[in-house]
Amino acid sequence: MEQLPTSPSELLKYCKDKGIDYVDVRFTDMLGMMHHFTMHINAMDESDFTEGLGFDGSSIRGWKAINESDMLAVLDASSAYIDPFFEKKTLAVIADIYEPGDTPTEYARSPRTILKRAVEYMKSTGVADQVFFGPEAEFFIFSDVRFDQETNSGFYFIDSIDARWNMGSDEGPNLGFKMRTKEGYFPLPPNDHFQDLRGEMLAMLEKMGIPTEKHHHEVSSAGQAEINFKLDEAPRIADKLQLYKYVVKNVARKHGFSATFMPKPLFGDNGTGMHTHQSLWKDGKNLFAGKGYANMSDMAMNYIAGILTHGPALLSFTNPTTNSYKRLVPGFEAPVNLVYSARNRSASIRIPIAVHGDKARRIEFRTPDAACNPYLAFAAMLMAGL
Template identity: 65%
Template sequence: PEAEFFIFDDVRYDSSSRGSFYQVDSAEGIFNSGREEMPNTGYKIRHKEGYFPVPPADTQQDIRNEITLMLEDLGVQIERQHHEVATAGQAEIDIRFDSLVRTGDKMNLYKYVVRNVARRHGKTATFMPKPLFGDNGSGMHCHQSIWKDGKPLFAGKGYANLSELALYYIGGIIKHARALTAITNPTTNSFKRLVPGYEAPVNFAYSARNRSAAIRIPTYSSNPKAVRIEFRTPDPAANPYLACAAQMLAGLDGIQNKIHPGDPLDKNLYELPPKELAKVPSAPDSLLGAAQALEKDHEFLLKGDVFTKDMV
């Protein structure tokens, strides 16, 4: 998974008989461009323009390096780290792929290290999906593939080098996607992120190298071992064990029932005309809507005794 997060310099909140509020702050935030900092040296990252900036605009390179080195010392292999799109210290550190359960273990360790290294620097890290209004939220993009006897089963000669089995897997996730959001996006704040215009995939379609589709097919390499799908809807508030298991069961249901996802949508889904967009299934607009979708569609989760009726 690619679990994004923010590192803030100041976090304040209160709820009392006279009112309630929350406020976060960051030296990088564009909202501080006019603040007296004695001196204010500028270099504020504008909204939606924080992808891969270099220092001095990126003030957290050293913190991310420290997190990365500590995770490596703890046996968590890291592929890359970088500043993310949003202002105010959004970041991403990518964990190398592993089996489902070990990935869940590593995600929990990852969150622990991120929070505590940030705290050591007098800062606060949060995996809250949408802490800032008007800028990108934090997702947990889940890359996944199935292997058998050392062979990648998603590699084939179809669209984006996918096998028929991979397409059925995608079909299962798309069919059950609305129900999945109750598990992969489990907070009220999760649905503040799932709105158009902030690179959050709200449309359940698949496409190669298309960040507006909920399922993106990375095509960086022609190596069959690199063929995979990326479900971009989940966020890091999710329990990684439950979120990954639920996605796998949805995909396996697609394979078992040969659910074809239809044709890919190789367009910017955010720019589709309303009439065309209405034909594309979309995410619920609230946690209540997600819970209602799960109530109607959860039989696929009960297979293999992974989830129980009481748990759902």
């Protein structure tokens, strides 16, 4: 991937040199939804990266009342990337949200600001100077999604080409290769219908500067999938997770499919979680590596204790929807026990032991799902652990 400039002046010059006419400004609201508006390059200058661009904050859920609606989106040049889906060549930039005034200040309800402040607090304690997160956000790929709820009727209909319920469908002809319930983990094609689609998603992430590790079919037969990308520091990892979801959904849509990160779309089959690996570092050293249980340090065990102590409250950030709790039930490999374990995947916190060296020592909080706002979820996990 071509490395983009990180200074405002060089970034704007790059756009003009490369014939990029549009800049798409993006930010995330309290519920985790990304918003955007698009500027022509001729309407932009360096002040947009310091003084910001105005927008109506009262139209963003949970932010401002109509009598105090003016807000500023201050562009972060280091977050820029070329959007691969827009027809017109467009540079996308993530913005921090500010309150207007003689001296604009960061908006306290901006999720990205909240995560930044959590990291700053961690550094101020002297406990650590870096926190790394590695989310594993699973998703489903559906070929048909229809639902409605009206005064006189209500229904939903979901379909997937490799789902078990299509074993007897007339597909003109039906070539078979449908998987039974819980047989979706790691099958080869032709049972795995989405090998190439996931591969395109992974390649797109690499092209956009997100280093990846692997992709595979997950346990549920109905197109359940997972793509792993490498861990990173907060808040950058939350930016990457939002971009990951954007890529997955748009690549699927390009090929006539619908991708969803809904935690439990199918009754009686596995749900989709967002197992979150995490570790604290200081002076380049992994503070979770030690000689205790599962080769973990006392600090790691204290961090685990914080997550477990605040577990019930933490779930309001990591599992924020009603549907989230349809997933957290026994029998579907979901974490249902508020405990830690070196290997047990029913534990809320698993300590991976199949790792290489101290640098890879970490904990895995298995409860979260990708319906969460990643900025708020990572901030909450960090503060609970501290």
